[in-house]
Every structure is written in structure tokens, then in C-alpha cells.
Amino acid sequence: MYRPKTTLEQWRILQAVVDFGGYAQAADALNKSQSSLNHAVAKLQTMLGVQLLEVIGRKAVLTEAGEVMLRRSRDLTQNVESLELLAHNIHQDWEPEIILAVDLAYPREALYPVLQAFLPESRGSRIKIKDTVLTGTDDAIKKHEADLAIHMSIPKGFLGEPLCHVEFVLVCHPQHELAQLNSVEPTALAQHLQIVIADSSDKPDEKQGWLKSENRWTVSQFDTAIDLLTHNIGFCWLPLYKVKTLLAEKKLQRISVKGSEFKQMTAFLICPTPDDKGPGTSLLEKLILQHRKIDLPSA
Template sequence: MSIYRPKTTVEQWRILQAVVDHGGYAHAADKLSKSQSSLNHAVAKLQQVLGVQLLEVRGRKAYLTDIGEVMLRRSRQLTQTITELEQLADNLHFGWEPEVRLAIEMACDRAPLMPVLQKFNDESRGSRLIIDDTVLTGTLEQILEQTADVVISHHLPKGILGEPFSEFRMELVCKPDHPLAQMEQPIKQGDLMHHLQVVIRDTATKPSETSGWLKAEQRWTVSHFDEALRLIKSGLGFCWLPTYLTDQAVAKGELTRLQLDGSSHRSGLLYLVLPKGEKTGPCARLLADKLLQHRSVESIDQAAANDQPAANDKASPNSKTAHSIA
């Protein structure tokens, strides 16, 4: 297989761009600290090897031809790619990670994170971002095994530090015409046992079934809250779901909240964790800093104040359970 040898150089394309951007050879020569004749020669050589006319001179100004406009546009992509490639080499040399993994507990509302991720992207220097949806012990596994660089978790394993980030709230919901919704409220836990429960699969490689209420005789397991929401809206069973997913459906009458005796809701605090501690790379730290700048909870005390039960809630010692989210 023959090796392709380019007929043009990056420098020639950058000179062409400068001539166009600065309105002619004279101004481009000043900006590039080169002689006007050297720029003329570079563009002429470029046109010669390509066999097409890129510029035409009218008076003292150079104008792009139709072909020149197309070639200039593509050349900008080329020079931008080369700039990014060279920047990547510098980044890697100074320890900037080419890839960062963010694990987010599914109970966390993603909507407020989108502007933060956009700001991170603007400063990420081209590093790739992998976002993992995690549940229950799957989230803790990402922390303990240090498989993620940044984790938003519902729980802190023993000996692990984390920053309060936001709160989550889970409510028991079903379709308004479901038999559970027709019962006198609050219902008992025993009432749930004879109906289909939709649960979220633990994302851990060795999942634990000690978290959450899993006593229904009939149980369907799905991989994501979105799938659970679709099933519940269709009338199939009941499920504990985060309020950021259910509030709108409840307001539209598509879902109803069940009042469970002794546990009107489940809520807790989400933490931002750097599993690798001092070994966390600069790009991962940038992401963590961006997230913390926009966190909705500054302290555990603030979270406790925010979690005061509403007038129609029956609060109990079990109503704030950071472990039970599925």
C-alpha cells in the first residue's frame, strides 16, 4: 500500500487564512511578522500544486474565488484539528486526563447538571467524558473500587469523605385507577405485598438486596427509572420514583401518590465524592469544582432544614432513608 504524501503544508493553509482574515497580503504580513513577498509566494505555490485558483486580486485586495471559499472552509477544520492535537499532547504531558468518568446516582435530577456540563466542556481541553447511571450498591462500588473519577452518591461508605451536593426525594406512585389508589389512605405495607412492584436493578457487579423495600410477591426489574415510569403510567404496578420524574405526571393526573403508613416518602442527601482522593487528576477536579459551584445544598444542616415534612406528610423515623431509593 503506497503512502500518501501531502502536496500542501499546514503553513500554506494558515497563510491563506491570514490573507483572507486580514483583508490582504500587506495586513497579513504584519500580523504574521513575515514579508509580503513570502506570503505571495506561499499562496501562489499552494494554488499551483492544487491546480485551482483560490484568490483573485482586485486592486490592492485579494478575494476568494468560489473554489477558494470551499477550500478555505475545509482548511479551517484541518488547522483546528492540528491545534487540538498539539494541545492534547501538552495536556497529556502535564497530566491532564484524556478521559474522565462521572458516575451519577439515578435518584439525582440531571436537568440542573446540563449547564454545568456545558461549562465543563468549554474548559475540558478535549477530554472525553463518560457518564454512568448507577443505583444503590452500584454507586458505592464505583467509589470503593475507584472505577469513576467523580461520583454523585446517595451514601458515603465508611472512611470516605464527600461534599453535600443536592437532595433527593422518592415517592410511592401508581396509576390513579390502580387498585392501591382506590384503597383508603394511608395504606399498609401488607397491602403492597399482593401487587406488582417495579424495582430498579442494582448496577453493582455483586448487587445487594438489603436496600429498599423488596417484599412484593410479584416484582418486575428494570434498568432505569424512565422504563419504570412508563410501566407505572400504563397501569402496571407501583414503584418508588424520584419526584423530578413524577411531579409533572402527578399534576397531569397520569399518576397518583400513595400514602404509606409510616413512610410517606423517602428522602436523603446526595454527596459528591472523589474516589481517588489526592490522586484525582486535574480534569476530574475541574469537573468536580464546576459541579460544586452549582450545588443546591451547602451543608447537612441545610438539607435537614429543607426536609421538614409537609402538612399532609406523615413523617416517621423511616421517612428519611438515604439507602432506600429503589
């Protein structure tokens, strides 16, 4: 096993000598004798076999190698401080990692202000955002695989706070056969290729959405579905916020279906284990609710 030749204290002393402009100033700031600092830096250079400082006049100046080593040493000491802070937070029951399951239909732009607000208060906790779809989001909630979840429905036995409404529209390429019809019968729709977003569950339960087309292609992301549509391949139900610009630019076109031109779903914030919430999860939950927008702009 590798044993370090140097100590963190030696690197901290070198940083102090540079930051405070010399041995005397660093000694005052660290409440140590100047001779002890001289000895520590000299020993550090000897152990490394590299000259880090050179005295020019009465001032200690970093060598070219010293500049590189000093910069890397700051990363080292910062990492140790972060590690110790993380240990303290764990001792205070602050979670080292918070898992947030987010249904693909929820607009990610709504999360960015939340994460920006959370970062300064995160105490080193990692955020893991887990993209889920339909039953996959159910699984994350029911199996307690997430600390918080944003879902387009509330599973039985759980409670949720509404965050926003998401409108879905049926779209295709302007040159698609379906786009030429003023109103499409559901039976006619079933004769064409449907692009569907894959359920992220290991055991998907395809009970949601219109899935009557026998000819279906499955993709894992909305962006892939949109790429197919813009190449005149199939039709798909997509969130309006994802295709609003493409509709305005006439790169995609809404399909008018008798009995269902659009559908609206509500995104809910759900805490699968509310009695076991840690302080980090509670803070993230609070911030998500503070930044929620019940109504998203529609066309």
C-alpha cells in the first residue's frame, strides 16, 4: 500500500506562505513560529525532490514547478475539508445522497432554479436525478427507490402535491398522411405507425395513453421521438412544451382526432417515505414546492 511522503499540514503551510506573502506573515496568521514554517517547507521540498520556493530578495517566490504543485495541493486540501464536512453532515443525519425520480414528461427547466437554490445549502450531498416513465415512476415510489419523486399520477396509498399541468398533443410531420385530414377517426389513426415512449419499469403496465396502433416503434426519450417525426416517420403524443416551437415553425403539425385533440396531466411531488425524510430531502422538497408553477403556458 502506498504511503504518502508528505502531510496535509505541510501543504497547508506552503499555501499560507504564498497566500500571506511570506514566512513571517504566514507565521502570524497560523500562530506558529517562523522557523517551524521554514522547516516544514524545506522538508516538503526534500521529500518531493522538487524546489517549490526560491528566495528573491527578501521574498519567497514560487518556482514554475511550485505553481503547479500548489494548484494541485489546493484541490487536495479542499477535498479533505469536503470529506470531513460530509462526515459531520452524516453524523447530523444529513443525507450523503438524495435520489430524485422525475417522470420524463415533467419539464426539466422547472428543476433548474430549484437545484441552483439547493446547491449552496446542500452540505456536500449529491443529487441523483433518475429519469423515469409511467410505471417506472410508480416503481421508484412503491419500492422506495427514491427520496422524492415527480410523477404524472399519484399511486394508491401515497400523497402528492400538485406542481404543474402538462398538456399533451398528437403531432406528426406536415407532409404526413394524417396531417392532410381535417379530422381523424381513431380507427384510421390505428392504421399508422405510432411512436411511443418506453415505460422505464422492468415490468411495464401499458394501461395509460392511446396504444391502439398495432404498428408501434418504441423510443426512450422525447427527443428521439421528435427526430423521427421531423423526418416524417410516424405520429406521437408529446408534451406541448417540447414541440411548441416546432409547431410554430410548421416543422410539426397537430393532428385533430375526433373525441381527443389533446390531453392534460398533472405533475405531483411525492415523498415515498415521509416519516423518514432527512433534512436534505426536506429542504429539496420545500424548494420544489416554492418554485412550482401550477399552470404552464399553452399554445
